[in-house]
Amino acid sequence: MSPNKENGGRDWLPLGIVVLLALTLPYWFPLIGGYEGLDTKIMILALFALGFDLLLGYTGYLSFGHAAFFGVSAYATGLMLLHVTPEIIPAMIVAVVITVVLALAIGFMTLRRTGIYFAILTLAFAEMLYRAALSIFSDFTGGDNGLTGIPTPTLLGTPMHGLKVYYLAAVFAVVGFYVARRITRSPFGMMMRAIKSNQERLRYTGVNVAGYKLFTFVISATYAAVAGSLMVIYEPYVATVFLHWSTSGEVVIMSVIGGVGTLFGPMIGAAFMMYFENVASAEIGEQWLLILGLIFVGIVVFLPGGFVEGYRRLHRYLAGDRGEPGNPGSARENDTDRTRLTAATGEPDVPARHKRCLGPLRRRAGPAGRGHLRHRGDDPLHHRPQRRRQIDPGERHDRAPAARPRQRRVRRRAAARDAAVRHQPAGDRARIPDAGGLSRDVAARQRHHRRPRPP
Amino acid sequence: MPPVTLAPHLGFVLTILLVPLLLFAFGIALERGLIKRFYDRPHTDQILVTFGIALVIQETLKWIYGANALPFPLPSWGNGIVPMHEYLPFLEGFVAYPKWRLILTVVSFATVIALFVLLQFTRFGLIVRAGMRDAEILRFLGVNIQRRFAIVFGLGAGIAGIAGTFGGPVSSVYPGLGMAYLVPSFLVVVIGGMGSVPGAVLAAILLGMALSFSAEYSAIQQISVYLVAVVVLLVRPRGLLGQKGVLE
Numbered sequence: 287m288s289p290n291k292e293n294g295g296r297d298w299l300p301l302g303i304v305v306l307l308a309l310t311l312p313y314w315f316p317l318i319g320g321y322e323g324l325d326t327k328i329m330i331l332a333l334f335a336l337g338f339d340l341l342l343g344y345t346g347y348l349s350f351g352h353a354a355f356f357g358v359s360a361y362a363t364g365l366m367l368l369h370v371t372p373e374i375i376p377a378m379i380v381a382v383v384i385t386v387v388l389a390l391a392i393g394f395m396t397l398r399r400t401g402i403y404f405a406i407l408t409l410a411f412a413e414m415l416y417r418a419a420l421s422i423f424s425d426f427t428g429g430d431n432g433l434t435g436i437p438t439p440t441l442l443g444t445p446m447h448g449l450k451v452y453y454l455a456a457v458f459a460v461v462g463f464y465v466a467r468r469i470t471r472s473p474f475g476m477m478m479r480a481i482k483s484n485q486e487r488l489r490y491t492g493v494n495v496a497g498y499k500l501f502t503f504v505i506s507a508t509y510a511a512v513a514g515s516l517m518v519i520y521e522p523y524v525a526t527v528f529l530h531w532s533t534s535g536e537v538v539i540m541s542v543i544g545g546v547g548t549l550f551g552p553m554i555g556a557a558f559m560m561y562f563e564n565v566a567s568a569e570i571g572e573q574w575l576l577i578l579g580l581i582f583v584g585i586v587v588f589l590p591g592g593f594v595e596g597y598r599r600l601h602r603y604l605a606g607d608r609g610e611p612g613n614p615g616s617a618r619e620n621d622t623d624r625t626r627l628t629a630a631t632g633e634p635d636v637p638a639r640h641k642r643c644l645g646p647l648r649r650r651a652g653p654a655g656r657g658h659l660r661h662r663g664d665d666p667l668h669h670r671p672q673r674r675r676q677i678d679p680g681e682r683h684d685r686a687p688a689a690r691p692r693q694r695r696v697r698r699r700a701a702a703r704d705a706a707v708r709h710q711p712a713g714d715r716a717r718i719p720d721a722g723g724l725s726r727d728v729a730a731r732q733r734h735h736r737r738p739r740p741p
Numbered sequence: 742m743p744p745v746t747l748a749p750h751l752g753f754v755l756t757i758l759l760v761p762l763l764l765f766a767f768g769i770a771l772e773r774g775l776i777k778r779f780y781d782r783p784h785t786d787q788i789l790v791t792f793g794i795a796l797v798i799q800e801t802l803k804w805i806y807g808a809n810a811l812p813f814p815l816p817s818w819g820n821g822i823v824p825m826h827e828y829l830p831f832l833e834g835f836v837a838y839p840k841w842r843l844i845l846t847v848v849s850f851a852t853v854i855a856l857f858v859l860l861q862f863t864r865f866g867l868i869v870r871a872g873m874r875d876a877e878i879l880r881f882l883g884v885n886i887q888r889r890f891a892i893v894f895g896l897g898a899g900i901a902g903i904a905g906t907f908g909g910p911v912s913s914v915y916p917g918l919g920m921a922y923l924v925p926s927f928l929v930v931v932i933g934g935m936g937s938v939p940g941a942v943l944a945a946i947l948l949g950m951a952l953s954f955s956a957e958y959s960a961i962q963q964i965s966v967y968l969v970a971v972v973v974l975l976v977r978p979r980g981l982l983g984q985k986g987v988l989e
Contacts, residue, residue: 348785395971399978401784406931407974410967413924417963531924535792542789576800583793586786587778 300550304463308456312449319565322448323520328557329455330516333462335540335552337509340466342538343547344475345502346482347400350534351408354392354415355507357529359385359514361419364433364524365426372437374446374519381515382508389507390500397499400485409531416529433524451520458512459553466549469505478502539578543585545592554593753816761902768898772891780876780890795919803916810913815841845907852903856896857938869893873936928970934983943981947973 308329315325334356341347359381366377396407419427427433438445446454469475477498480488489495518524527533536559544555559578567574589595771794779787821840860866872879872886879886905918912918929948933940948966955965973981 342785346783346785348788350788395975399974402788402935403931403974403978405785405788406927407971409924410928410970410974414964414967414971417967421963422961535796538789538792573800573804576797576804579793579796579800583775583790583797586790586793587775590782590786 301464301467304550304553305460308460311456312452318561319568320561321564324560324564326452326455326520327517328560329452329459330513330520331537331540331556331560332553333455333459333516334510334513335537335544335556336459336462336466336549337506337513338537339541339546339549339552340469340478340509341502341506342541343549343552344470344478344482345499347397347499347503348405348538349408349506350405350531350538351392351410351412352506352510352537353529353531353533354408354412355385355389355510356514356517356533356537357412357419357524358388358415359511360518360524360528361427361433363515363518364436364522367436367439367518367522368433372440374439374441377439378512378515378519382511385507385511385514386504389504393500393503393507397496397503409534412529412531412534416526416531419529420526427524427526430526432526436518436522436524438522439519446519451516455516455520458516462509462512463549463553466509470549474498474501539582541592543582543592545594546590548592548594551592551594558593757903757906760906761899764902765895765899768895769891771898772894776894777887777891795923799916799919806916808916810915813909813914815910841910845911848903848907852900853938853942856900860938865889865892870936925966928966930980932970932973932980934977934980937980937982940980940982944973947981 311325311328316322334352338349338352341349362381362384363374363377366380367374370376392408392411396404396411399407420429424430438447440446441450441454444450470478477488477493480493481495481499481502485495514528517528540555540559541552542555543558544553545551562574562578570577585592591598775790775794776787779790822837823840823843824837860869868879868884868886869889872884872889876886876890925948929941929944932947933942933944948969951965951969952962955962961968977983
């Protein structure tokens, strides 16, 4: 089931925006200073960042070696076009297959480690390939000069250049976005998020964690492979920098400034970065990379959700919810499951249950929002259940027990328990005094939610 | 970079003393201002923010000093060649050696030993090592672990300053120098095992050996470092002398 079914029509909004942008970009992009071809590059790198986000944003693995897949695929495509046929379909297929095999090998070795070790290991593999391309394989790869002399690629006989390449890349970007959304909303996507939040626990429940991780890694590498392949079709030349770690660094920066774990964010981040690098840098001059670095650090420190988080905060602010405290970084850590689920799908992270309560309140309070609320605790948006010590099982656990004489509590015990149980919404119960009260469809629901088979 | 500007004015000796101190102060300021907010965040965020800072520093240097390599001449007392084969005639094949490289080796060993003593045999070191394991418990015990972490971060920056001042004349000095050394030094730490000074020394020697021995086959020389790194980490995922529980 889609996690934000209640959101109805807005669910399709990001996809609609992506399609619209992809269709119209070449027509208005020159108006804001973009040169011809930059739009194609944006689409290609958006696809690259999208795949990267599947890995970093959903399973939490920070790879500093994604350039390996991008570059290897680019070289494979280039060599196919140069030596076999200028037709792009076989070239792309071969490139993707080679990259998938490579990703299986690298993923198998690196995914056992997490955090810094994983980042370093992937970096080491990517650097190894980069050095190898420059030394051992320089006869094939053209060494420092890159792979040159590639003929104009063709698609079923039609030479690919200009707008045709753009729409090829745009189709891949849109399809990639759609597929990525489907993946993250599937039970498989749930597994990815579970890996991010607690891998160990997931393993103890009997899930084949390694399989899920490897599969995610391969999917992510496939996106990188398609992007790398398209890059060569866009510009029939393979630069050595495609394999260099700075390409990995670039995709990291794109994803982070756009908003990790949002799919839409990294695509925006890619567009922003390309625009900044190629257009805005003309205005700023030499220091554009310095300013980009400052933006990057600022976003990591103050806005860990990137542009998407910034948009959401703005949206919330304009909607009149001024009191939202805390920074998203800590919220992300604390109530992982709920916030993550919603953040991933573009829904403002207010649990549905609270939103339902909010309706009547809003209406009563008028456009000013919640000015009438006297205490923070009255506000459903601020409802943060805190566990209290329960003296008896029927007592509420999320509110301080009312002060009352000791003897009377003993007498009122049974009545208090019944009242508490009756008034609490399901799921808010700390202990269920009478387990027989569970309805029969709980079992049915559990059967329905049974975990999917590992790939 | 700053040593290059300072050295002609202050003389090399004063620069050697001043630069690590400056960087120590810079490191502490950085830790207090920025890094300390990241102790509670996931490791990936820590990598990201330090990567960003490195990028910013590199670009600032490029802005100030330009992208070209700067000359960093040896001090007069560091020039020359030591005829090692005359001092140690019983060792076959020992040749004349540049004096500066010997100084570099001595300084490097002295720094490592000093650091090891500091971490292993002082009260400060004890607290820091305990803090690596479980900072929270230490805080409950009334230790100001935050201050220790700041000092350690500053020490890291200061030692990098020593390395830069002494290593500058050997390699050329340009803004990308930091990034060029970042990956190998990171590999050294990870291979040696995080939180282990002897491990880092061992790893550095191992990587240096790998580089030197593969020098004959220039094609694989560049790869050898990464190859060693990958093999070590696959066999011993925590690094050569890494201990359980550090940074996991």
